[in-house]
Amino acid sequence: MEQILAAPLSSKTSMEADQITIDMASLERLYRYVDSIYINEVDKQKLFNDLASALIASLDDPYSFYVPPTKAQEYQEETSGVYGGIGTYLNKPSTESIDPSIPSTYMITIVSPFPGSPAQRAGLMAGDLISHIDGEKVDELTSYEASMKLRGEAGTTVTITVYRNGTSFDLTLKRERITAPTVDSGIIEGNIGYIILSEFTPQTGTQLLENVQKLMKQNIVGLIIDERNNSGGAVDGAMQSANIFLEEGKTLVTIQGKKGTMRDQRYISTGSAEVLQKLPIVILTNTGSASSAEIFAAAMKDNGRATLIGTKTFGKGIVQDVFRFGEGFAQVTTAHYYTPNGENIHKLGIEPDILVEDIQLSDEEIPAFEQLMTDKVISTFVQDNPEASEENIRRFASQYTQRGIDEEVLALLVRNEYLSKMPYDKRPIADATFDKQLNRAVQFIRTGK
Template structure:
């Protein structure tokens, strides 16, 4: 005869003649608590809300910034994010769960901009990888999850959102106009007549196919080298990364090793297959920065460790974990399920990948931040472009010359006004890259030309 403790609030139960695992014990206890509360609570219990809150709390208890539960009320927005079309400011974000807040470390309770999308409102306003957002519309983000914060930044196109940016110990407000954001994938072109250039915005299950089309098109141009731009690529689907690496690596090369929880049999070593689509002696450069994360790092490491590409730029973000996404009820759950290791056996989580050739990003100094804030508040960029609508080098350099007296680095002014001009162009008319004002790209071209 089974003996069960009678109290509806007891922490567990014992069963004679059987062994019950801890999850079963905990779930039985939680069910008794749920039924007891439902029977005595003064008002009717909203069972749908109760279910979603329980699921949210369960995943949040992992204390993992990349694991979360999406309730049915937010499932549509989540699917839009997966598809990649929505109204917003155009950024990849990361935020630790509120329970991990450390008052002495702003990155534990503010939103980290992993990367802004090229040409997005966020990028044109000068936001960059590593910036922190402390407030949205004047409200602190401390208690928000990453998903909740992302949803607050979204909205109908042509509406505004004001964010407070925390950078190098200084805060300033920026008001952005939301636009219809299409999450970019792959684009390409030819620089200086004979250097192929591919920009990988993110990795999706379709990236491999799309990338192959661009590679084949570039090979018809008799290019002497190839630059693959992964700067501000926040990652995405691991399968897309494997497909991309297969285009460049000969058969039998290790791409990445995935190691899951012991006993789950999720461990897997990915190996390149088939023949490469480009000659093995074609020089390849991959551009990286601290916005290059997750699957972008897997691709960069696969190419670097197999001596197929030279990395130029700055150290990558350092996200060496993999998530599974699955439907749960009418919502979704995303859970970290594995670590990944580079072909050389490195775990780059929270470390990043060092470039072969370091070329620093252009960054505002602490003294320049209030000067930059004033420039943005006064709407100087838009006014200048309205007065001088032609995006010539002369106009771009004239702007930098005119406003450098304010104390802002001339190179930053060149980038800001160039981005403003680009934002006013139809997307199909925008140049694929900017070898003149982009120092990291210039160094990559030099490497392709000289081999050093």
């Protein structure tokens, strides 16, 4: 959870200030001495960055760190959810899947262009492949590295080589200011609203409200909000999101900082509860739900507005402040946060109201799974049985249980393989048939228990 601050440094006691003054004077003497006698010219920018990194690293806190100038823009884009680019979701298989005869295994796949983005307006479609970016092959790039190369200052251009149906052509696109989507939604099981919250940025509250309003117009009987594997992000995004569902005056979260820093604060909902209070809401959680995702889940749970289904959340109950330092950024842990019921969940997590375990491989099943992938059993089955029917999925699962993998895991693996072969715009947003946690959420919406 992050807060961007204008003033990075807080006051210290006179004793602490005196010790800092002594220490910094000693460091300055060392710096000047090394600069005067070192055989080579001292790279002062590198030294400054290394000193800043070492200072924060000495806290031994995994959530506190220094971001050097070379990474500052990337970091700012990630935390704000706004960047210069062409607006696409990208994907690339792992290096183990590369087959020189199959371009999709070594090129970058456009999963989907963002609506209204430069990519969409240029005619790029889900399933298009990118072979080059500004003349450079993408064979060795991950999807993340390719994404970074497509980003840049709004107004600048990037040329990509597109491979479609055996034909290659170049497109030069002008980058624009892109707001990364963090919310997706749809209708499942006939009349139940389903929302995926992938992360929280300052834009998430607005995006969520738009999706909620769209679903409400379709006369939904309940709403499922999927926060599984949402690692958090901006606390403002989480509080804005809770405001959509909670009436004014409800406690969202309480923050408690270091004694004497005057940082303690209780945040209260200011929303007008856009969603009818009688509409049942379920939030899906797992161990990947962390930080701001936990703030949102706790605000909804403790105020009696949602039922949590799934597994216990990660347990990150601390706050980081982010501030400019030099040409980079510093992120430092400054406070604990407490749920509306006053609980400190750090390293504890939030227990769901209804426990439904994830479907996952056990340690004992991993060797059998590795052999299954080596033998290409799943991809061969899907190739021989191209219809993504429930019958085919269950037939595969029952057929290969003798390999030592649970039938539910096998069903999920082959279902995911079928999904990967579908065009992005043809994929269902969710599948309650082979998702135990989602299935239980649907049952709760239908029955209230």
